[in-house]
Amino acid sequence: MEKFQKVKELVAAIEADAEKFYNAGNNAAGTRVRKGMQDLKVLAQEIRTEVTEKKNAK
Template identity: 55%
Template structure:
């Protein structure tokens, strides 16, 4: 559950930059959003693997 909480925190941290990019047309914020989205993607994949491992260990 710790990784899931990290994912939620990372998404919340990205929200302000996403708002700046989409609503205020701040190009630098778009670059930051892309970087954070890459981190989110990696963390989400780690969570998927962890969930699958836990699921398989209970069989």
């Protein structure tokens, strides 16, 4: 559940940069959004692996 909380925090952190990129055209914010989304992808995969392991352990 700890990793899921990190996902929520990461999405919240990316939100400000997404706003700057899409509405203000700030390209540096776009780069930060892309990095944040990559981090989110890695974290999501970790959660998937953890859930699968826990499910199969039963």
